[in-house]
Amino acid sequence: MSILSCPLPLPATERILLAHGGGGRLTNQLIEDVFLPAFANTALHARHDGALLAIGGARLAMTTDTYVVQPLVFPGGTIGDLAVNGTVNDLAMCGARPIALSAGFILEEGLAMETLRVVVHSMRDAALVANVPIVTGDTKVVDKGKGDGIFINTTGVGVVLAPNAIGPEFIRAGDAVLVSGDLGAHGIAILSVREGLEFEGPASSDTVCLWPAVEALLEAGIEIHCLRDLTRGGLSSALNEIASVAGLRITVEEALIPVSEVVRGACELLGLDPLYVANEGRFAIFVADEDADRALSILRSQSVSTSAVQVGSVYDHRSGIVTVRSRIGGNRVLDMMSGEQLPRIC
Amino acid sequence: MSILSCPLPLPATERILLAHGGGGRLTNQLIEDVFLPAFANTALHARHDGALLAIGGARLAMTTDTYVVQPLVFPGGTIGDLAVNGTVNDLAMCGARPIALSAGFILEEGLAMETLRVVVHSMRDAALVANVPIVTGDTKVVDKGKGDGIFINTTGVGVVLAPNAIGPEFIRAGDAVLVSGDLGAHGIAILSVREGLEFEGPASSDTVCLWPAVEALLEAGIEIHCLRDLTRGGLSSALNEIASVAGLRITVEEALIPVSEVVRGACELLGLDPLYVANEGRFAIFVADEDADRALSILRSQSVSTSAVQVGSVYDHRSGIVTVRSRIGGNRVLDMMSGEQLPRIC
Numbered sequence: 001m002s003i004l005s006c007p008l009p010l011p012a013t014e015r016i017l018l019a020h021g022g023g024g025r026l027t028n029q030l031i032e033d034v035f036l037p038a039f040a041n042t043a044l045h046a047r048h049d050g051a052l053l054a055i056g057g058a059r060l061a062m063t064t065d066t067y068v069v070q071p072l073v074f075p076g077g078t079i080g081d082l083a084v085n086g087t088v089n090d091l092a093m094c095g096a097r098p099i100a101l102s103a104g105f106i107l108e109e110g111l112a113m114e115t116l117r118v119v120v121h122s123m124r125d126a127a128l129v130a131n132v133p134i135v136t137g138d139t140k141v142v143d144k145g146k147g148d149g150i151f152i153n154t155t156g157v158g159v160v161l162a163p164n165a166i167g168p169e170f171i172r173a174g175d176a177v178l179v180s181g182d183l184g185a186h187g188i189a190i191l192s193v194r195e196g197l198e199f200e201g202p203a204s205s206d207t208v209c210l211w212p213a214v215e216a217l218l219e220a221g222i223e224i225h226c227l228r229d230l231t232r233g234g235l236s237s238a239l240n241e242i243a244s245v246a247g248l249r250i251t252v253e254e255a256l257i258p259v260s261e262v263v264r265g266a267c268e269l270l271g272l273d274p275l276y277v278a279n280e281g282r283f284a285i286f287v288a289d290e291d292a293d294r295a296l297s298i299l300r301s302q303s304v305s306t307s308a309v310q311v312g313s314v315y316d317h318r319s320g321i322v323t324v325r326s327r328i329g330g331n332r333v334l335d336m337m338s339g340e341q342l343p344r345i346c
Numbered sequence: 347m348s349i350l351s352c353p354l355p356l357p358a359t360e361r362i363l364l365a366h367g368g369g370g371r372l373t374n375q376l377i378e379d380v381f382l383p384a385f386a387n388t389a390l391h392a393r394h395d396g397a398l399l400a401i402g403g404a405r406l407a408m409t410t411d412t413y414v415v416q417p418l419v420f421p422g423g424t425i426g427d428l429a430v431n432g433t434v435n436d437l438a439m440c441g442a443r444p445i446a447l448s449a450g451f452i453l454e455e456g457l458a459m460e461t462l463r464v465v466v467h468s469m470r471d472a473a474l475v476a477n478v479p480i481v482t483g484d485t486k487v488v489d490k491g492k493g494d495g496i497f498i499n500t501t502g503v504g505v506v507l508a509p510n511a512i513g514p515e516f517i518r519a520g521d522a523v524l525v526s527g528d529l530g531a532h533g534i535a536i537l538s539v540r541e542g543l544e545f546e547g548p549a550s551s552d553t554v555c556l557w558p559a560v561e562a563l564l565e566a567g568i569e570i571h572c573l574r575d576l577t578r579g580g581l582s583s584a585l586n587e588i589a590s591v592a593g594l595r596i597t598v599e600e601a602l603i604p605v606s607e608v609v610r611g612a613c614e615l616l617g618l619d620p621l622y623v624a625n626e627g628r629f630a631i632f633v634a635d636e637d638a639d640r641a642l643s644i645l646r647s648q649s650v651s652t653s654a655v656q657v658g659s660v661y662d663h664r665s666g667i668v669t670v671r672s673r674i675g676g677n678r679v680l681d682m683m684s685g686e687q688l689p690r691i692c
Binding site: 013014015016017018019020021022027030031034035038039041043044050051053055056057058060062063064065066067068099100102103104105106107108109110111112113114116117120121123124127133134135136137138139140141142143145146147148151153155157159343344 | 451
């Protein structure tokens with residue numbers, strides 16, 4: 001126990017920083033230095049949004065996420081529907097239909113019961129839309145000042161419907177990179193209410209269940225190579241992780257990346273890059289180039305991905321990096337996020 | 347959002363209290379008033395330690411628990427092995443062999459990396475003993491002063507091996523009530539280190555994986571009616587929940603309930619009743635009276651339940667209450683725990 005009451009100040013690198021939870025470089029370092037060596041197994045090493053399990057004849061996916069967003073209620077959602085949609089979406093990114101969720105609550109002593117009710121009701125509504133039951137749960141209460149209102153863990157189990165394996169290791173040179181809609185709305189919505197900022201228009205979170213869009217692609221027989229929801233760290237971190245695992249180069253065209261006027265204006269004002277801002281209802285899809293048009297038309301027929309577009313391609317260049325071609329024609333490396341851009345956005 | 351900044355003081359009943367997380371009466375009220383009405387589904391309504399799911403040909407169990415114990419390291423364990431054993435045990439209580447765990451961490455900014463390593467290594471060791479891989483995970487970081495070092499959610503999936511349904515609704519009049527060992531060690535161990543108390547001997551947590559004991563009963567063909575681990579709220583809360591669901595009376599003999607000298611001394615000193623103190627490696631087993639002796643000899647052959655004993659029986663009295671026959675022959679009702687005895691013991 002002596003380590004818990006260590007009297008000597010530790011160097012910053014030996015302490016947890018907010019950025020260790022930001023989804024960027026430090027999060028990756030924590031996973032690679034601490035978690036992967038301890039929990040070594042093939043499912044975990046795949047570094048996918050969820051783990052694939054073969055049980056009897058069933059192919060299952062399992063995924064977990066803990067939600068610590070502040071404020072608990074924000075334009076377009078609450079921590080409750082975020083907790084349902086986020087975990088359902090991680091299953092969807094495995095090509096899996098969600099079949100059961102668990103919910104684990106950490107409540108802070110003194111929390112208004114009415115706030116809990118609002119959050120629980122938004123979870124119920126999101127679970128109804130996603131058509132997934134919350135089958136088991138747990139509640140803990142921590143002393144006032146040792147929590148922050150409500151934290152929620154949701155863990156999901158789904159049945160994999162994709163006929164082929166989906167993941168970063170299956171992208172190929174020539175693949176088209178699609179995104180399901182405009183980027184950055186969730187992060188900007190959280191920031192607007194947290195900082196009391198007003199932008200050119202209302203900023204509202206994009207939190208939504210993405211399974212219908214994935215299901216439509218699968219039902220149409222589109223061979224999906226990789227799916228990734230664009231949460232913490234945004235498009236740039238997602239593409240960097242994928243390029244790194246695949247050992248291929250991904251190039252995106254800045255002019256093709258959809259960003260709303262409100263998000264663009266807010267990012268300019270705040271000095272943020274929308275490619276690093278978190279989304280909770282957007283995802284990237286990798287398909288063979290010849291399937292791209294059909295995949296786009298299927299995505300556009302679904303209400304959660306009406307403005308899907310192709311933003312780039314995969315190249316046979318064994319570098320594992322992401323480059324972006326700017327509006328004026330130059331190329332730059334799109335790095336993984338360093339440090340913490342917007343803490344606690346999910 | 348106005349509810350989040352409600353300017354009026356709320357009555358205590360409209361705020362979350364520590365006791366809402368204590369596993370007793372207020373926890374039950376919260377579940378019945380807030381969670382069950384919102385998330386209505388048959389699996390949740392079973393109020394079992396885990397949910398049963400039929401997927402393809404497989405019978406699965408799923409369970410979740412969040413761990414907020416303080417201190418993070420205590421005599422006999424850490425929050426890490428507690429998080430593995432606790433969830434594995436909830437699967438075991440469904441008659442299910444654990445096959446996969448998820449781990450969701452909430453870390454407080456400023457946490458010493460070495461503390462995280464100690465906890466993660468104890469999770470690894472516990473997962474190796476339980477023979478269950480940690481297949482997926484998530485890490486969030488909250489600002490200093492908005493958490494308490496480390497909170498961990500673990501969610502488990504298991505394959506149900508029990509041939510018959512196990513649960514409170516399947517106990518029958520005449521059943522024997524067995525417990526797997528001496529009670530109260532975990533709660534007293536936490537209390538001793540938290541309050542800096544010294545008792546007659548060292549108090550050490552009983553945290554352990556219970557699956558081998560359940561597996562041995564199943565392999566021997568014992569028909570188990572109900573299993574329940576004796577965590578928050580101790581033996582009394584577990585038996586009250588079971589009696590209430592079954593609508594039968596459970597009677598236990600005080601003289602038969604195993605309590606170590608250290609725990610008995612500590613409870614006397616502190617004015618606690620060991621029947622309400624939490625355990626993390628003890629469980630109750632309900633079997634037909636004619637199977638009791640064989641079940642006990644199987645349990646005693648397993649290292650985690652060497653001192654298993656019968657402590658009581660089920661009676662055909664449609665009251666749903668628990669009574670205890672004292673050493674001097676009197677009978678009293680053993681109520682469900684009210685309020686909070688030992689906050690944050692798991």
